[in-house]
Amino acid sequence: MTRDGKPLELPGLYWDEERRRYFPIASRAKRKSIDEVAQPAYTDVKSSQWRRTVTSRYLQISRAGKGNFSQRLRLADDLEGLSLVNSYTELDPSLRPLTWQSSKIASFCTATTDDTLNVLVGDSRGVLHCSRAVNKTMPGINAGPDRFNDNSRLFTSYHLGSGSPIVKIATCGNLVVAVSNTCDSCLLAIRDLKAPDYSGVSFPRIDSTGDIRAASLLDKSLVLGMSNKLVWLQDVQSSIRNHRTLHTRSDVLSIVQSPNTITAGLRSGEVRLFDVRTRGDASTELIGSRYSKRSDWELGPSKDMKSRMAHAAVTHLQGVGDWEMLVGTSSGELEMFDLRFATGTRVEPTMSFKGHVNSYLLDLGITIDPTSSILFAAGQDRRIRAWSLKSGEQLGTVLGGAQLASPARALAVTQRDNNLRGGKWLWISQEDEIRVLRLGQPSS
Structure with a gap:
Protein backbone atom coordinates (compact mmCIF):
# COMPACT_ATOMS: atom_id res chain seq x y z
CA MET A 1 0.00 0.00 0.00
CA ARG A 31 -19.15 -12.20 -14.08
CA LYS A 32 -21.69 -9.55 -14.88
CA SER A 33 -21.50 -6.22 -13.18
CA ILE A 34 -23.72 -5.42 -10.23
CA ASP A 35 -25.92 -3.18 -12.35
CA GLU A 36 -26.43 -5.93 -14.93
CA VAL A 37 -27.33 -8.50 -12.28
CA ALA A 38 -29.58 -6.25 -10.22
CA GLN A 39 -31.29 -4.36 -13.05
CA PRO A 40 -32.17 -1.46 -10.68
CA ALA A 41 -34.13 0.47 -13.32
CA TYR A 42 -36.51 -2.43 -13.83
CA THR A 43 -36.83 -2.98 -10.06
CA ASP A 44 -37.60 0.66 -9.33
CA VAL A 45 -40.21 0.91 -12.10
CA LYS A 46 -41.85 -2.35 -11.14
CA SER A 47 -41.94 -1.42 -7.46
CA SER A 48 -43.47 1.98 -8.28
CA GLN A 49 -46.09 0.43 -10.55
CA TRP A 50 -46.97 -2.13 -7.90
CA ARG A 51 -47.42 0.59 -5.26
CA ARG A 52 -49.89 2.41 -7.51
CA THR A 53 -51.73 -0.84 -8.28
CA VAL A 54 -52.08 -1.82 -4.61
CA THR A 55 -53.30 1.63 -3.59
CA SER A 56 -55.80 1.83 -6.46
CA ARG A 57 -57.09 -1.70 -5.88
CA TYR A 58 -57.58 -1.13 -2.15
CA LEU A 59 -59.55 2.08 -2.77
CA GLN A 60 -61.76 0.33 -5.34
CA ILE A 61 -62.55 -2.55 -2.98
CA SER A 62 -63.21 -0.21 -0.04
CA ARG A 63 -65.58 2.03 -2.02
CA ALA A 64 -67.49 -0.84 -3.61
CA GLY A 65 -67.58 -2.94 -0.45
CA LYS A 66 -66.31 -5.90 -2.44
CA GLY A 67 -63.57 -8.39 -1.74
CA ASN A 68 -63.35 -10.85 1.14
CA PHE A 69 -61.81 -9.96 4.48
CA SER A 70 -58.49 -11.73 3.85
CA GLN A 71 -58.02 -9.89 0.53
CA ARG A 72 -58.64 -6.51 2.12
CA LEU A 73 -56.38 -7.36 5.06
CA ARG A 74 -53.53 -8.37 2.74
CA LEU A 75 -53.84 -5.15 0.76
CA ALA A 76 -53.87 -3.16 4.00
CA ASP A 77 -50.71 -4.96 5.15
CA ASP A 78 -49.00 -4.16 1.84
CA LEU A 79 -49.95 -0.49 2.13
CA GLU A 80 -48.58 -0.37 5.67
CA GLY A 81 -45.36 -2.03 4.47
CA LEU A 82 -44.99 0.55 1.70
CA SER A 83 -45.40 3.33 4.24
CA LEU A 84 -42.82 1.82 6.60
CA VAL A 85 -40.16 1.26 3.95
CA ASN A 86 -40.54 4.53 2.06
CA SER A 87 -40.58 6.92 5.04
CA TYR A 88 -38.14 6.84 7.94
CA THR A 89 -36.33 8.89 10.57
CA GLU A 90 -32.67 8.10 11.21
CA LEU A 91 -31.14 8.17 14.67
CA ASP A 92 -28.39 10.79 14.62
CA PRO A 93 -25.55 10.27 15.23
CA SER A 94 -25.12 6.59 14.36
CA LEU A 95 -24.31 4.19 17.20
CA ARG A 96 -20.62 3.63 17.73
CA PRO A 97 -20.18 1.34 20.76
CA LEU A 98 -16.46 0.79 20.13
CA THR A 99 -14.75 4.02 21.06
CA TRP A 100 -11.15 2.97 21.52
CA GLN A 101 -8.21 1.82 19.37
CA SER A 102 -9.17 0.28 16.03
CA SER A 103 -11.76 -2.38 16.95
CA LYS A 104 -14.31 -3.32 14.31
CA ILE A 105 -17.83 -4.67 14.68
CA ALA A 106 -17.60 -8.41 13.98
CA SER A 107 -21.10 -9.54 15.06
CA PHE A 108 -24.36 -7.94 16.14
CA CYS A 109 -27.85 -8.78 17.35
CA THR A 110 -30.69 -7.43 19.49
CA ALA A 111 -32.82 -9.08 22.18
CA THR A 112 -35.91 -7.86 24.03
CA THR A 113 -36.54 -9.06 27.59
CA ASP A 114 -39.33 -7.72 29.82
CA ASP A 115 -39.77 -4.65 27.58
CA THR A 116 -36.06 -3.86 27.80
CA LEU A 117 -34.16 -3.57 24.52
CA ASN A 118 -30.67 -5.12 24.63
CA VAL A 119 -28.11 -4.40 21.92
CA LEU A 120 -25.24 -6.91 21.71
CA VAL A 121 -22.05 -6.28 19.74
CA GLY A 122 -19.01 -8.52 19.36
CA ASP A 123 -15.84 -6.76 18.26
CA SER A 124 -12.72 -7.78 16.38
CA ARG A 125 -10.66 -8.04 19.60
CA GLY A 126 -12.86 -10.57 21.39
CA VAL A 127 -14.95 -8.19 23.52
CA LEU A 128 -18.72 -8.58 23.95
CA HIS A 129 -20.50 -5.24 24.45
CA CYS A 130 -23.96 -5.29 26.05
CA SER A 131 -26.04 -2.11 26.03
CA ARG A 132 -29.62 -1.52 27.10
CA ALA A 133 -31.80 1.57 27.08
CA VAL A 134 -33.49 2.75 30.27
CA ASN A 135 -36.11 5.48 30.65
CA LYS A 136 -35.27 7.30 33.89
CA THR A 137 -38.69 8.91 34.23
CA MET A 138 -40.61 5.64 33.70
CA PRO A 139 -38.59 2.77 35.24
CA GLY A 140 -39.17 -0.63 33.71
CA ILE A 141 -40.50 0.72 30.41
CA ASN A 142 -38.23 0.62 27.40
CA ALA A 143 -37.78 4.02 25.76
CA GLY A 144 -36.62 2.63 22.43
CA PRO A 145 -33.39 3.02 20.46
CA ASP A 146 -33.52 6.81 20.64
CA ARG A 147 -32.25 6.56 24.22
CA PHE A 148 -28.96 4.98 23.17
CA ASN A 149 -27.25 8.26 22.39
CA ASP A 150 -27.93 10.00 25.71
CA ASN A 151 -27.15 9.25 29.35
CA SER A 152 -30.07 6.83 29.82
CA ARG A 153 -28.06 3.83 28.69
CA LEU A 154 -26.47 0.99 30.67
CA PHE A 155 -23.29 -0.33 29.09
CA THR A 156 -21.25 -3.41 30.06
CA SER A 157 -18.32 -5.14 28.33
CA TYR A 158 -16.98 -8.68 28.72
CA HIS A 159 -13.55 -9.71 27.43
CA LEU A 160 -13.48 -13.34 26.27
CA GLY A 161 -9.69 -13.42 26.45
CA SER A 162 -9.10 -15.08 23.09
CA GLY A 163 -8.01 -11.93 21.28
CA SER A 164 -9.92 -13.27 18.26
CA PRO A 165 -13.11 -11.70 16.86
CA ILE A 166 -16.47 -12.68 18.28
CA VAL A 167 -17.78 -14.24 15.10
CA LYS A 168 -21.36 -15.06 16.15
CA ILE A 169 -23.91 -14.06 18.77
CA ALA A 170 -27.00 -16.25 19.36
CA THR A 171 -29.97 -15.36 21.57
CA CYS A 172 -33.10 -17.07 22.87
CA GLY A 173 -35.29 -15.53 25.54
CA ASN A 174 -33.05 -14.01 28.20
CA LEU A 175 -30.01 -16.14 27.25
CA VAL A 176 -27.16 -14.89 25.03
CA VAL A 177 -24.16 -16.88 23.76
CA ALA A 178 -21.21 -15.18 22.05
CA VAL A 179 -18.70 -17.35 20.18
CA SER A 180 -15.00 -16.81 19.45
CA ASN A 181 -12.40 -19.07 17.82
CA THR A 182 -8.95 -19.93 19.11
CA CYS A 183 -6.35 -22.12 17.42
CA ASP A 184 -7.34 -25.29 19.29
CA SER A 185 -10.79 -24.65 20.78
CA CYS A 186 -13.93 -22.55 20.81
CA LEU A 187 -14.54 -19.98 23.56
CA LEU A 188 -18.05 -19.00 24.65
CA ALA A 189 -19.48 -16.14 26.68
CA ILE A 190 -22.86 -17.10 28.17
CA ARG A 191 -24.88 -14.17 29.51
CA ASP A 192 -28.20 -14.10 31.37
CA LEU A 193 -29.77 -10.77 30.42
CA LYS A 194 -31.96 -10.74 33.54
CA ALA A 195 -29.06 -11.27 35.95
CA PRO A 196 -26.91 -8.45 37.42
CA ASP A 197 -24.27 -7.28 34.97
CA TYR A 198 -21.24 -9.15 36.33
CA SER A 199 -22.86 -12.14 38.06
CA GLY A 200 -24.79 -13.63 35.15
CA VAL A 201 -21.91 -14.43 32.78
CA SER A 202 -19.62 -17.46 32.30
CA PHE A 203 -16.81 -18.28 29.86
CA PRO A 204 -16.70 -22.02 29.05
CA ARG A 205 -14.44 -23.56 26.42
CA ILE A 206 -15.28 -26.30 23.89
CA ASP A 207 -12.52 -28.61 22.66
CA SER A 208 -13.47 -28.50 19.00
CA THR A 209 -11.48 -26.88 16.21
CA GLY A 210 -12.64 -25.27 12.98
CA ASP A 211 -13.87 -21.92 11.75
CA ILE A 212 -17.30 -21.09 13.15
CA ARG A 213 -19.65 -19.76 10.47
CA ALA A 214 -23.08 -20.12 12.10
CA ALA A 215 -24.68 -20.42 15.54
CA SER A 216 -28.21 -21.12 16.73
CA LEU A 217 -29.69 -21.11 20.24
CA LEU A 218 -33.06 -22.68 21.12
CA ASP A 219 -33.91 -22.62 24.83
CA LYS A 220 -30.59 -23.98 26.20
CA SER A 221 -29.65 -25.99 23.10
CA LEU A 222 -26.70 -24.50 21.19
CA VAL A 223 -25.62 -25.57 17.69
CA LEU A 224 -22.42 -24.32 16.05
CA GLY A 225 -21.83 -24.55 12.30
CA MET A 226 -18.19 -25.25 11.50
CA SER A 227 -15.99 -26.62 8.72
CA ASN A 228 -17.62 -29.89 7.59
CA LYS A 229 -19.51 -30.43 10.85
CA LEU A 230 -22.12 -29.36 13.36
CA VAL A 231 -21.37 -29.23 17.09
CA TRP A 232 -24.48 -29.67 19.28
CA LEU A 233 -24.69 -28.90 23.00
CA GLN A 234 -28.01 -30.04 24.44
CA ASP A 235 -27.66 -27.77 27.51
CA VAL A 236 -25.15 -24.98 27.05
CA GLN A 237 -25.33 -24.02 30.74
CA SER A 238 -24.45 -27.43 32.19
CA SER A 239 -23.08 -29.98 29.71
CA ILE A 240 -20.32 -28.20 27.78
CA ARG A 241 -18.02 -31.24 27.74
CA ASN A 242 -20.73 -33.63 26.52
CA HIS A 243 -21.20 -32.13 23.08
CA ARG A 244 -22.09 -34.13 19.98
CA THR A 245 -20.53 -33.80 16.52
CA LEU A 246 -22.54 -34.30 13.32
CA HIS A 247 -20.48 -34.54 10.13
CA THR A 248 -21.86 -32.70 7.09
CA ARG A 249 -19.14 -33.14 4.38
CA SER A 250 -19.38 -29.41 3.64
CA ASP A 251 -19.00 -26.16 5.57
CA VAL A 252 -22.09 -25.16 7.56
CA LEU A 253 -23.09 -21.55 6.81
CA SER A 254 -26.59 -21.34 8.33
CA ILE A 255 -28.67 -23.19 10.93
CA VAL A 256 -32.30 -23.50 12.04
CA GLN A 257 -33.24 -25.47 15.18
CA SER A 258 -36.48 -27.08 16.29
CA PRO A 259 -36.98 -29.16 19.48
CA ASN A 260 -35.83 -32.42 17.86
CA THR A 261 -34.13 -31.44 14.61
CA ILE A 262 -31.32 -29.31 13.21
CA THR A 263 -31.49 -27.94 9.67
CA ALA A 264 -28.15 -26.92 8.15
CA GLY A 265 -27.45 -24.83 5.05
CA LEU A 266 -24.17 -25.90 3.44
CA ARG A 267 -21.55 -24.34 1.22
CA SER A 268 -22.22 -27.15 -1.27
CA GLY A 269 -25.77 -25.84 -1.82
CA GLU A 270 -27.47 -28.58 0.18
CA VAL A 271 -30.02 -28.11 2.95
CA ARG A 272 -29.84 -31.09 5.30
CA LEU A 273 -32.12 -32.09 8.19
CA PHE A 274 -30.65 -33.95 11.20
CA ASP A 275 -32.84 -35.71 13.79
CA VAL A 276 -30.95 -35.47 17.10
CA ARG A 277 -32.99 -38.34 18.58
CA THR A 278 -31.18 -40.80 16.30
CA ARG A 279 -27.57 -41.92 16.45
CA GLY A 280 -24.92 -41.25 13.84
CA ASP A 281 -24.71 -38.62 11.11
CA ALA A 282 -27.70 -39.70 9.02
CA SER A 283 -29.62 -36.77 7.54
CA THR A 284 -32.37 -35.99 5.04
CA GLU A 285 -31.84 -33.66 2.09
CA LEU A 286 -34.44 -30.91 1.79
CA ILE A 287 -35.36 -28.89 -1.32
CA GLY A 288 -33.80 -31.54 -3.57
CA SER A 289 -30.74 -30.31 -5.45
CA ARG A 290 -32.19 -26.87 -6.15
CA TYR A 291 -29.04 -24.98 -5.15
CA SER A 292 -26.38 -27.66 -5.55
CA LYS A 293 -26.49 -27.77 -9.37
CA ARG A 294 -26.58 -25.43 -12.35
CA SER A 295 -29.84 -23.50 -12.64
CA ASP A 296 -31.71 -21.01 -14.83
CA TRP A 297 -34.47 -18.66 -13.70
CA GLU A 298 -36.36 -15.66 -15.03
CA LEU A 299 -35.04 -12.24 -14.07
CA GLY A 300 -38.22 -10.27 -14.71
CA PRO A 301 -41.21 -9.74 -17.01
CA SER A 302 -38.82 -9.34 -19.94
CA LYS A 303 -38.31 -13.14 -19.62
CA ASP A 304 -34.53 -12.69 -19.65
CA MET A 305 -32.88 -15.70 -18.05
CA LYS A 306 -30.22 -15.56 -15.36
CA SER A 307 -27.95 -18.61 -15.18
CA ARG A 308 -26.06 -20.06 -12.26
CA MET A 309 -23.24 -22.13 -13.76
CA ALA A 310 -22.34 -23.88 -10.49
CA HIS A 311 -23.82 -24.53 -7.06
CA ALA A 312 -24.86 -21.71 -4.73
CA ALA A 313 -23.94 -21.75 -1.04
CA VAL A 314 -26.93 -21.65 1.33
CA THR A 315 -26.00 -18.63 3.43
CA HIS A 316 -29.24 -17.98 5.29
CA LEU A 317 -31.98 -20.12 6.86
CA GLN A 318 -34.81 -18.76 8.99
CA GLY A 319 -37.98 -20.36 10.23
CA VAL A 320 -41.22 -18.46 9.55
CA GLY A 321 -44.36 -19.53 11.38
CA ASP A 322 -44.96 -23.22 12.02
CA TRP A 323 -44.12 -24.74 8.64
CA GLU A 324 -42.25 -22.28 6.44
CA MET A 325 -38.55 -21.60 6.01
CA LEU A 326 -36.76 -18.71 4.28
CA VAL A 327 -33.66 -19.67 2.27
CA GLY A 328 -31.01 -17.27 0.96
CA THR A 329 -28.03 -18.16 -1.24
CA SER A 330 -24.73 -16.68 -2.37
CA SER A 331 -26.08 -16.25 -5.90
CA GLY A 332 -28.94 -13.95 -4.91
CA GLU A 333 -31.90 -16.31 -4.47
CA LEU A 334 -34.34 -15.51 -1.66
CA GLU A 335 -37.15 -18.06 -1.47
CA MET A 336 -39.77 -19.40 0.94
CA PHE A 337 -40.54 -23.13 1.25
CA ASP A 338 -43.26 -25.14 2.97
CA LEU A 339 -41.40 -27.72 5.09
CA ARG A 340 -44.32 -30.15 4.86
CA PHE A 341 -43.50 -30.57 1.17
CA ALA A 342 -39.72 -30.01 1.23
CA THR A 343 -38.53 -33.52 0.40
CA GLY A 344 -38.28 -34.94 -3.10
CA THR A 345 -36.27 -34.29 -6.24
CA ARG A 346 -38.19 -31.23 -7.50
CA VAL A 347 -39.31 -28.91 -4.71
CA GLU A 348 -40.71 -25.52 -5.71
CA PRO A 349 -40.81 -22.47 -3.43
CA THR A 350 -44.13 -21.09 -2.24
CA MET A 351 -42.78 -17.58 -2.77
CA SER A 352 -39.74 -16.01 -4.49
CA PHE A 353 -38.42 -12.56 -3.56
CA LYS A 354 -36.95 -11.09 -6.73
CA GLY A 355 -34.41 -8.28 -6.90
CA HIS A 356 -31.96 -9.38 -4.19
CA VAL A 357 -28.37 -8.63 -5.27
CA ASN A 358 -25.61 -11.10 -4.45
CA SER A 359 -23.14 -13.13 -6.48
CA TYR A 360 -20.59 -14.41 -3.94
CA LEU A 361 -20.86 -12.86 -0.43
CA LEU A 362 -21.60 -15.28 2.43
CA ASP A 363 -22.49 -12.90 5.26
CA LEU A 364 -25.03 -10.33 4.08
CA GLY A 365 -27.65 -9.28 6.63
CA ILE A 366 -31.17 -10.71 6.22
CA THR A 367 -33.99 -10.40 8.74
CA ILE A 368 -37.78 -10.53 9.18
CA ASP A 369 -39.73 -8.09 11.36
CA PRO A 370 -41.36 -9.36 14.61
CA THR A 371 -44.82 -9.57 12.99
CA SER A 372 -43.52 -11.74 10.10
CA SER A 373 -44.87 -9.32 7.52
CA ILE A 374 -41.75 -7.68 5.99
CA LEU A 375 -38.45 -9.17 4.82
CA PHE A 376 -35.32 -6.99 4.76
CA ALA A 377 -32.14 -8.03 2.92
CA ALA A 378 -28.81 -6.28 2.44
CA GLY A 379 -27.37 -6.56 -1.06
CA GLN A 380 -23.87 -6.86 -2.43
CA ASP A 381 -24.47 -3.46 -4.03
CA ARG A 382 -24.64 -1.92 -0.52
CA ARG A 383 -28.39 -1.29 -0.69
CA ILE A 384 -31.12 -2.69 1.56
CA ARG A 385 -34.38 -3.87 0.02
CA ALA A 386 -37.69 -4.91 1.55
CA TRP A 387 -40.39 -7.37 0.45
CA SER A 388 -43.89 -8.17 1.62
CA LEU A 389 -44.14 -11.65 3.14
CA LYS A 390 -47.86 -11.62 2.30
CA SER A 391 -47.54 -11.10 -1.46
CA GLY A 392 -43.82 -11.57 -2.21
CA GLU A 393 -43.67 -8.20 -3.97
CA GLN A 394 -40.81 -5.77 -3.38
CA LEU A 395 -41.81 -2.82 -1.20
CA GLY A 396 -38.88 -0.66 -2.19
CA THR A 397 -35.32 0.21 -1.22
CA VAL A 398 -34.54 1.51 2.26
CA LEU A 399 -32.83 4.91 2.59
CA GLY A 400 -34.35 5.97 -0.72
CA GLY A 401 -31.98 3.68 -2.61
CA ALA A 402 -28.83 5.29 -1.18
CA GLN A 403 -25.76 3.08 -0.83
CA LEU A 404 -24.16 2.28 2.51
CA ALA A 405 -20.45 2.84 3.10
CA SER A 406 -19.99 -0.96 3.16
CA PRO A 407 -22.28 -4.01 2.85
CA ALA A 408 -24.44 -4.58 5.93
CA ARG A 409 -23.29 -7.78 7.65
CA ALA A 410 -26.26 -7.95 10.02
CA LEU A 411 -29.79 -6.53 10.18
CA ALA A 412 -32.37 -6.54 12.96
CA VAL A 413 -35.88 -5.17 13.40
CA THR A 414 -37.22 -4.28 16.83
CA GLN A 415 -40.66 -3.11 17.86
CA ARG A 416 -41.42 -0.66 20.63
CA ASP A 417 -44.34 -2.61 22.09
CA ASN A 418 -46.38 -5.74 21.50
CA ASN A 419 -48.92 -3.89 19.37
CA LEU A 420 -48.82 -5.30 15.84
CA ARG A 421 -49.11 -1.74 14.50
CA GLY A 422 -46.42 -0.38 16.84
CA GLY A 423 -43.37 1.52 15.63
CA LYS A 424 -40.55 -0.51 14.06
CA TRP A 425 -36.80 0.19 14.14
CA LEU A 426 -34.36 -1.18 11.57
CA TRP A 427 -30.79 -1.74 12.81
CA ILE A 428 -28.07 -1.80 10.13
CA SER A 429 -24.72 -3.15 11.34
CA GLN A 430 -21.53 -2.34 9.44
CA GLU A 431 -17.96 -2.85 10.57
CA ASP A 432 -17.54 0.72 11.87
CA GLU A 433 -21.02 1.75 13.02
CA ILE A 434 -24.65 0.78 13.51
CA ARG A 435 -27.26 2.90 11.75
CA VAL A 436 -30.76 2.92 13.22
CA LEU A 437 -33.90 3.88 11.27
CA ARG A 438 -37.36 4.44 12.67
CA LEU A 439 -39.61 3.12 9.91
CA GLY A 440 -42.80 4.89 8.92
CA GLN A 441 -44.15 8.31 9.81
CA PRO A 442 -43.23 9.69 13.27
CA SER A 443 -46.89 9.66 14.32
CA SER A 444 -47.28 5.90 13.69
Missing part, protein backbone atom coordinates in the same frame (compact mmCIF):
# COMPACT_ATOMS: atom_id res chain seq x y z
CA THR A 2 1.15 3.55 -0.67
CA ARG A 3 1.52 6.13 2.08
CA ASP A 4 -1.86 7.63 1.29
CA GLY A 5 -3.54 4.21 1.68
CA LYS A 6 -4.06 3.48 -2.02
CA PRO A 7 -3.17 0.00 -3.37
CA LEU A 8 -0.03 -0.41 -5.44
CA GLU A 9 -0.26 -1.58 -9.04
CA LEU A 10 1.67 -4.86 -9.01
CA PRO A 11 2.39 -6.81 -12.24
CA GLY A 12 0.07 -9.80 -12.67
CA LEU A 13 -2.01 -8.94 -9.59
CA TYR A 14 -5.17 -6.97 -8.87
CA TRP A 15 -6.43 -5.46 -5.61
CA ASP A 16 -9.78 -6.73 -4.26
CA GLU A 17 -11.25 -3.87 -2.22
CA GLU A 18 -13.90 -6.10 -0.67
CA ARG A 19 -11.45 -8.71 0.69
CA ARG A 20 -8.54 -6.26 1.11
CA ARG A 21 -6.02 -8.55 -0.61
CA TYR A 22 -4.09 -8.97 -3.87
CA PHE A 23 -5.04 -11.82 -6.22
CA PRO A 24 -3.67 -13.08 -9.57
CA ILE A 25 -5.37 -11.36 -12.50
CA ALA A 26 -6.07 -14.76 -14.05
CA SER A 27 -8.23 -15.67 -11.05
CA ARG A 28 -10.56 -12.69 -11.47
CA ALA A 29 -14.10 -13.99 -11.91
CA LYS A 30 -15.68 -13.10 -15.24
